[in-house]
Amino acid sequence: MSTPVETPSTATGAGKARTLLATEQVSKTFGGLVAVNDVSFEIPERSIVSIIGPNGAGKTTFFNMLTGLYKPSIGRIVFDGKDISRTRPDRITTLGIARTFQNIRLFATMSAVENVMVGQHARMKAGLIGSILRPPKVRGEERSVRDKAHEMLSYVGLATRVHDELAVNLSYGDQRRVEIARALASDPRLLLLDEPTAGMNPQESDRLTAFMRQLREERQVTILLIEHDMKVVMGVSERITVLDHGEKIAEGDPVEVRANPLVVEAYLGKQG
């Protein structure tokens, strides 16, 4: 795979948004099982993009490759001009990709604030000796990280009185909020949300949809979404990629995807 990254302008055609992340013919196999097969796609900077597909289509596996939890069996992943196909998860976070998980994975016995402070790990400097000796620089960093954590939690709408509550004691909706705050705390340029509206009622989903737009406007974050709720997907995404059996079967804006017979078949076939 020696082809250079396509220039952003040719990729999007529009010429105004450059490509933030691109996958080039990425596949992942487990043993003999092909989970993701030859998927190429691109995320323009400051866009909101979705991946949809029936259960077992390989969406989460794809996510796990983007965040470095899996290495692609073949193909390349390029983030902001850098090949991150073999980069460790924590390095990828440092480079500017953050994520949430399908089934919330907060650190259950840490408070909301501490969770968000962990999210800032990559942006902190204190090492072993610094942590032990605690010079003013480390104290200052600790204080500002804590302040920022509170700020992030307020930003995602967590009531101040539960900031110091243990994650395990928070309501489901609040846990989702903390997870997003934790991801945002690393100052990502690309935020990956894995089924963020799962278990939410329509009002909450609407609020989250609005929040995603707000994020992009206020914090210049690009968002990639895995979502089952078609109302959310169609409402918020500029582009949608459809996976089925690990392969990309369709791509386009919401209208195009909705009209694509392959997509309809994939979903109906699944039900039938």
Added chain:
Amino acid sequence: MSTNTATADPASHRLSDTLREAASKYGLIAVLLALPVYLAISDLISKGNLTDLGNNLVLGLSNGAIIALVALGYTLVYGIIELINFAHGEVFMIGSFVAFGLWGTFGISEGMAVPGMIVGLLAAMIAAMIVCGGLNVMIERVAYKPLRNAPKLAPLITAIGMSFILQNVGILWRGSSQASVPDLINQSNDLVTIGGVVINNGDVLAAAVTIPLVFLLTSFINRSRLGKAMRATAQDPDAARLMGINVNTTISMTFLLGGMLAGAAGLINLLYQTSIWYFQGFQAGLIAFTAAVMGGIGNLKGAVLGGLIIGCIGQLAEFRIGAEWTAVVVFAYLVLIMVFRPQGLIGEETREAG
């Protein structure tokens, strides 16, 4: 899977996966073979024959048979509840103690008539199997069952506690020094010599007890209702419960079987090593655990294979490097295997082991 991929060929990366898998598996085999092959070559150069190696291997296989019986206990329990039953080596030790304690009761002594001795030893073995099986079930009830919902490391810690308690039972029972026991079967008597390689009474005994027991165990697990319940529980305890399997009973039965094998191994070890010691279980336990991991923990065939291999490695190390370094060699293999191929030689039959 469809084949409409234009540039990327799924077959090619499947091949690379296969290659990697093969490299890790055969790499392990190569590391295992390195020691005997090296010794074979050096023997051929210095002595011109392989008699020493052959003798080592015969002894190693007999040792390995005993190790395999203990290893089966680890693998059975790990297969079903993913717990390293650290006290298992001590159950084996108690097996030796029980069997030896019963020699007097059953009137077993040196120089008694062969048929009488066989009957007596068989009775002692069955008694040891029953005691050890029961002990293992009790250990599970007391030390592991209350912690079934706790983090996985909690029962491992209680297992270590149990192991220490049982060692102290051994100390109270027979004191803290190693003792020799009468050589009932004249174990080092040369029975057959083939091309300079000696097979003695002890080797025959080890094979004669281990092979039928392993055969019985595997057919029991493959055929019987309980065996099926065990395999189902190992796959998915919750699903097994929904299918009407009594998971608690099944787990208890697994410990019973494992303990019985350890009891049998305890008696053979007594006859084969002609010594008894409260500490014998600790090292034997670790070696047997190494064997279980080597074969692929959770896998019955693997445990037997691993036992035989580790028996040979241990014997070679003892003969060539010195008995005091045997443990170092075996533990070095343990570390290598756990790090580079935690799924072992055969891989898992039950749940993910790596």
Added chain:
Amino acid sequence: MSNLRGLLKGKNNLVVSLVALGVAAILPLFFDPLSNLTNNFILAAAFVVMALGLNIVVGFAGLLDLGYVAFYAFGAYTIGWFASDHFSSVNGGEGFHIAAGEFASNLPGIHLNFLVIVVVAVIITGIAGMLIGLPTLRLRGDYIAIVTLAFGEIIYRFAVNGDEITFGEGYKLTNGRQAISPIDSIDLPGFAPFDSAFSLRPFYWFCLVLVGIVLLVNFRLRDSRLGRAWIAIREDEVAAASMGVPLVKTKLLAYATGAAFGGISGAFLGSYLTSVNANNFQFGFSIFILAMIILGGLGSIWGVAIGAILLSFINTYFIPEVFNEVPRKIGLEFDLTILNFGIFGFLILLVMVLRPQGILPERRRALELEGVGAGDAIEVRAP
């Protein structure tokens, strides 16, 4: 608001620590300077250092290390090699000395000042900790336990059989069960040389300083970037890595820090006992230290300190001096001392089943032991 609370908590802790250390410092003045009780205090303090070291690995980072005795051994051999006549013909029999004190300065062999030894021991055990930790990085909890145990056993066998391994001018690696002895006593600049024939108190006070250091390190690390990363890894490695926590580095730092305190304490014990005997480095010792942590409360700093003192006194006082005759009084023909490890095993079992959070529980660990979070997260295949 929470900043204020954090500060207050920190201040309180400081006060509690200073009072506790102060009381501990006065304690030996009530006993004879050579009393056996002072000896017991010293051992307890040395074990507090080790237990709090292991607490960083097991309690904070959640890595069950069953081979901690290896670091005791490395620390002890550091002083065995570098503060005795073990390498007797070094420098043509003249010896090699760095601030070795009046007495040791004229002896053959290598003789470094104890403070230098501490630095060397920290370096050696820190590296050993990382080397032993390295192979365990991709393993799950129970496999980590077994691999560290195996390493501990390997080190023990090398200690025992080290007299077979010779190098240089016939130097042995260790003296095995014959022990390397005598070891230089502690001789600090500005203080009279420590002399156990005259008073044990200086040893005690010195070890108390070590306890102060290990307490400080525990408290500081617990409430730091690194401490949070350890909890995160313990609870969910995948999520931690995805939040930017480098797994390898973070785990290795835990191993190295924990190991370093094992080494410091090992060097101290080597000097205090004036011998380094391979018999001390058996598996049981790892469990002895682990039992202190479990008894006190995994991850709970004060709990672990209390657990260490308690178990140390059970070992050095209650079993041999108070209850030793009990079996004979009820007509049994044995001393209780032969059962000390059984008693520790029984304690571990009892605590784990009845009160897994320990005497003084740490809030998070208590929750985890009830099954909240931790441990059973979905495994992602190692990359």
